[in-house]
Amino acid sequence: MSTATEHAIGAAIPRQRRGLSATLHDSWVVAKRNLRRMSRIPEIVVFGLMQPVMFVLLFSYVMGGAIQIPGTHASSNSYIQFLMAGIFAQTVTFATAGASAGIAEDMTKGLVDRFRSLPMARSAVLVGRTLADLCQTAFTVIVLALVALAVGWRIHDGVLRALGAFVLLLLLGYAFSWIGALIGLSVRSPEAATSAGLIWLFPLTFVSNAFVPVGSMPGWLQGIAYWNPFSATVQACRDLFGNQVGPVDSAWPMQHAALVSMLWSVLITAVFSWLSVRKYRSAVG
Amino acid sequence: MAPAIQAENLVKTFGDVRALDGVSLDVPEGTVLGLLGPNGAGKTTTVRVLTTLLRPDSGRAVVAGVDVLKHPNQVRSLIGLSGQYAAVDEYLTGFENLQMVGELYQMTARAAKARALELLEWFNLTEAKDRTAKTYSGGMRRRLDLAAALVVRPPVMFLDEPTTGLDPRNRLALWEVIETLVEQGTTLLLTTQYLEEADRLAHDIAVVDHGRVIARGTADQLKAQIGGERIEVVVHRADLVADAVATLSGYALGEPAVERNTRRITVPVSGGARVLADVIRDLDARSIEIDDIGLRRPTLDDVFLTLTGHVAEAADEENGTDATGRGRGGRGTGGTAGDESGPDQDKQAVAAGTEL
Numbered sequence: 174m175s176t177a178t179e180h181a182i183g184a185a186i187p188r189q190r191r192g193l194s195a196t197l198h199d200s201w202v203v204a205k206r207n208l209r210r211m212s213r214i215p216e217i218v219v220f221g222l223m224q225p226v227m228f229v230l231l232f233s234y235v236m237g238g239a240i241q242i243p244g245t246h247a248s249s250n251s252y253i254q255f256l257m258a259g260i261f262a263q264t265v266t267f268a269t270a271g272a273s274a275g276i277a278e279d280m281t282k283g284l285v286d287r288f289r290s291l292p293m294a295r296s297a298v299l300v301g302r303t304l305a306d307l308c309q310t311a312f313t314v315i316v317l318a319l320v321a322l323a324v325g326w327r328i329h330d331g332v333l334r335a336l337g338a339f340v341l342l343l344l345l346g347y348a349f350s351w352i353g354a355l356i357g358l359s360v361r362s363p364e365a366a367t368s369a370g371l372i373w374l375f376p377l378t379f380v381s382n383a384f385v386p387v388g389s390m391p392g393w394l395q396g397i398a399y400w401n402p403f404s405a406t407v408q409a410c411r412d413l414f415g416n417q418v419g420p421v422d423s424a425w426p427m428q429h430a431a432l433v434s435m436l437w438s439v440l441i442t443a444v445f446s447w448l449s450v451r452k453y454r455s456a457v458g
Numbered sequence: 459m460a461p462a463i464q465a466e467n468l469v470k471t472f473g474d475v476r477a478l479d480g481v482s483l484d485v486p487e488g489t490v491l492g493l494l495g496p497n498g499a500g501k502t503t504t505v506r507v508l509t510t511l512l513r514p515d516s517g518r519a520v521v522a523g524v525d526v527l528k529h530p531n532q533v534r535s536l537i538g539l540s541g542q543y544a545a546v547d548e549y550l551t552g553f554e555n556l557q558m559v560g561e562l563y564q565m566t567a568r569a570a571k572a573r574a575l576e577l578l579e580w581f582n583l584t585e586a587k588d589r590t591a592k593t594y595s596g597g598m599r600r601r602l603d604l605a606a607a608l609v610v611r612p613p614v615m616f617l618d619e620p621t622t623g624l625d626p627r628n629r630l631a632l633w634e635v636i637e638t639l640v641e642q643g644t645t646l647l648l649t650t651q652y653l654e655e656a657d658r659l660a661h662d663i664a665v666v667d668h669g670r671v672i673a674r675g676t677a678d679q680l681k682a683q684i685g686g687e688r689i690e691v692v693v694h695r696a697d698l699v700a701d702a703v704a705t706l707s708g709y710a711l712g713e714p715a716v717e718r719n720t721r722r723i724t725v726p727v728s729g730g731a732r733v734l735a736d737v738i739r740d741l742d743a744r745s746i747e748i749d750d751i752g753l754r755r756p757t758l759d760d761v762f763l764t765l766t767g768h769v770a771e772a773a774d775e776e777n778g779t780d781a782t783g784r785g786r787g788g789r790g791t792g793g794t795a796g797d798e799s800g801p802d803q804d805k806q807a808v809a810a811g812t813e814l
Contacts, residue, residue: 195564202561210549213590283545287606290509292535293562455513 196294203288203301204308207275211309218309221271225264225317232256232384233324251418257326258338258410259383262403264317265346266374268310269353272302273370276357285453296450303350310346314339329415338413341431344438345406351445358452383407387422399424402437409434460523462487462614462645468507468517470669477503478514479669485647485662490640492660493649496766500669501649502542505618508647509539522614522645535563538607538615542622546602548592552583555591559606570609577605581635597628604635614645621655633659653759667766681756686711688726689737690754694747696721702746709733721749 211218233253276299279285288298318326328335353370360366380397381387381404387395398404399422408430411417426433461484470478478500485491493501506512508519510530519526522536546555553574560570578587581601591599600620607615617636621629636659640646650656656663657677665673665680673680689709693702702723703714710725717723727733734753741748 198564199562202558206547206550206554206558209554210547213549282548283541284547286506286511286541287539287545287559288562289511290534290537290539291559291562292531292564297562 196296196300199293199297200300200304202293203297204304205301207302207305208308211305217271218312221268221309222313222316224267225260225313226320228260228263229253229257229317229321229324232260253321253324253326254416255411255418256384257321258407258414258416259378259381260321261314261317261338261342261410262345262383262407263374263378264313265310265342266349266378266403267371268306268313268346269349269356269374270367270370271309272306272350272353273357273360273366274363275302275306276354277360277366278363280358281362289453295454296446299351299354299446299449299453303347303354306350306353307343307347310350311343314342326416330413331415334413334415337431338410341406341409341413341434341438344435344442345402348402348438348441348445351442351449354449355445355452358449377401377403381407382422382427387424395424399426402434402441405430405433405437460487460520461485462522463491463508463647464518464520465504465508466518468504468514468519470503470507470512470514476669478507478517481517481666481669481671483664483671483674485645487645488640488643489661490646490648490659492656492663493647493666494651494653494656494663494762495649495666497651499666501666502618503669504666505539505616505647505649509537509616510534535610536612536614538610538612540604540607540615540617540620542619546591546599546606548599549590551588551590552578552594552598552602553587555602556606556609559609563610565610573609577608581605597624597631600624600628600632601635604632608639612644615639615647617646617648619649619651622651629655653757653762657757665762665765673761673765680761683761686726686728687730687753687755688724689734690750690752691723691737691741691748692750693721693723694749698746699723701744702741702748705740705744705746706737708740709737724754727753 233256236252276285279288279298285298356369357366360369380390380394381401382398383403387398387404390398405426408421408427412421412430421427421430463483463485465481465483468478468481469476481500481504483491483493483504493504495501503512507514507517508521508526510526510533513527521533524532524536526533546552547558550558556574556577557567557570560573561567563570565573575584575587578584581604583598583601583605586594586598591602594602604617604620607617620636621632624632633655636646636648640659646659648656648659661676663673663675663677663680664671673683675683689706691702691706693699696718699716699718699721703716706714706723706725709727709729711728712726714723714725731753734751738751741751
């Protein structure tokens with residue numbers, strides 16, 4: 174008995190943190206861990222960058238000349254102006270795959286079991302993961318913006334409004350990384366998580382106003398495209414960057430794009446973080 | 459005294475599979491319980507329930523005096539878990555891994571650092587502390603994983619197959635660490651497929667099969683349960699076998715078993731070393747020359763096979779166990795290795811190899 178008591182004393186844990194402060198502390202510890210990982214596997218960050226950079230270059234040089242945006246004239250490198258909001262938004266949503274693959278890997282490697290056996294906040298593993306992904310997304314967006322500026326993209330309405338656009342983009346990216354978290358917790362392998370995290374993003378990002386005007390789509394698809402959370406963010410960014418050419422579509426979500434974008438992001442974050450944390454608590458890995 | 463780990467009638471089903479079918483066990487404070495059983499018997503599921511990773515469908519569990527189902531987070535601060543696979547982040551250094559775990563146990567950053575360094579020292583990882591765990595060998599990772607389970611000096615530890623896949627040297631090193639922990643008063647629940655490991659580390663053994671505890675006791679009790687001691691004699695020449703059998707019959711509790719081609723005679727006896735001495739004197743008096751003689755008790759391998767062997771589905775596991783036994787037996791009984799006397803011979807090798 175006495176030995177065990179000594180041990181219990183040895184094990185006395187300074188549990189000064191409770192509730193929200195515990196959640197924040199633990200999330201920060203996990204986020205720090207994930208950021209360290211990223212710094213040790215720079216390939217992930219680099220390849221995460223290459224895809225959108227390639228898109229910018231391909232779309233602006235290869236397709237830019239062929240795609241005519243209504244209300245503009247072809248010579249005015251108008252497509253890159255139209256395009257960038259879409260590329261930015263696509264880039265932040267593709268960060269989903271990072272969250273899903275990372276969490277699936279932690280599950281298969283037994284790290285989630287280790288975390289779940291520790292007296293830490295139940296949401297911290299996922300919050301820490303999504304926060305680290307947010308940092309990576311922010312970095313990617315900055316580099317991408319520099320590349321875009323180099324090929325002729327411009328901000329027309331001032332830095333403040335542009336910053337507002339970046340905030341909306343990061344909010345969307347953060348929301349989507351929670352979808353990725355749920356996918357990562359649900360699939361059995363990191364490989365499956367990578368494809369499962371990406372595949373649904375293609376229809377989502379293409380059935381939108383990101384690459385072509387919605388007006389050019391069949392009528393039934395237009396409704397979907399207008400209410401797509403992705404479209405709202407793209408439209409809001411176009412407005413805030415001053416990249417809108419011609420009149421904004423009259424559909425309600427397009428007219429109130431910034432608000433709709435924000436609401437979607439908050440809604441997705443709320444729903445998917447709740448689902449993910451619930452799944453994490455009962456995870457069988 | 460209340461047991462440090464107590465499980466009552468745990469039931470857990472996954473679809474059609476009844477992974478736990480009423481597991482009950484208790485581990486008194488400061489002792490080691492070895493959970494022994496084939497793959498899929500429910501060992502890991504039991505550990506997962508007791509470490510708050512899995513909610514059972516029914517049943518009750520108390521660890522370190524705290525109800526596992528009602529206060530899981532309180533339990534988590536009192537236990538250490540080291541799993542089958544080394545659950546360390548391979549892109550963090552050894553130091554960073556332990557520091558992170560310390561901080562997640564809610565230690566201050568300074569305390570977590572100090573504890574990490576202390577553990578790295580203890581586990582002989584100081585030189586490797588600033589290398590990522592990716593560069594570690596299997597044994598080093600396992601040590602780091604065990605160190606991570608020890609960050610808060612938990613009074614109750616769960617080790618799920620801690621030495622599976624390790625080479626003998628690393629296994630021995632890990633056993634020594636575990637023995638030190640137990641000396642210091644840690645209560646330990648250990649699952650293993652290695653009977654040798656259970657024999658060496660566990661005070662008590664629970665044999666698990668099909669989600670139930672089918673036998674419980676000390677290694678000696680389990681061995682006694684399936685049969686008593688016996689004397690084995692190998693005579694020098696084949697023509698001495700008949701004489702030897704006649705002599706041994708005077709001491710035997712049952713029919714002597716004779717293997718002609720190895721000139722080995724086995725008889726069940728009671729009375730231990732005294733009987734053995736009598737037999738030796740008797741054989742000597744009759745000028746029966748012997749190559750080998752010994753008092754054998756059933757090994758844990760025998761126990762395991764007897765208890766789980768009748769189950770057809772466990773056939774694969776039997777083979778696995780046999781193979782392990784044979785590997786170990788090979789060292790001790792080189793003389794029998796070339797013989798082809800069927801499964802019984804295998805069992806002999808197992809018996810000889812794991813005698814302690």
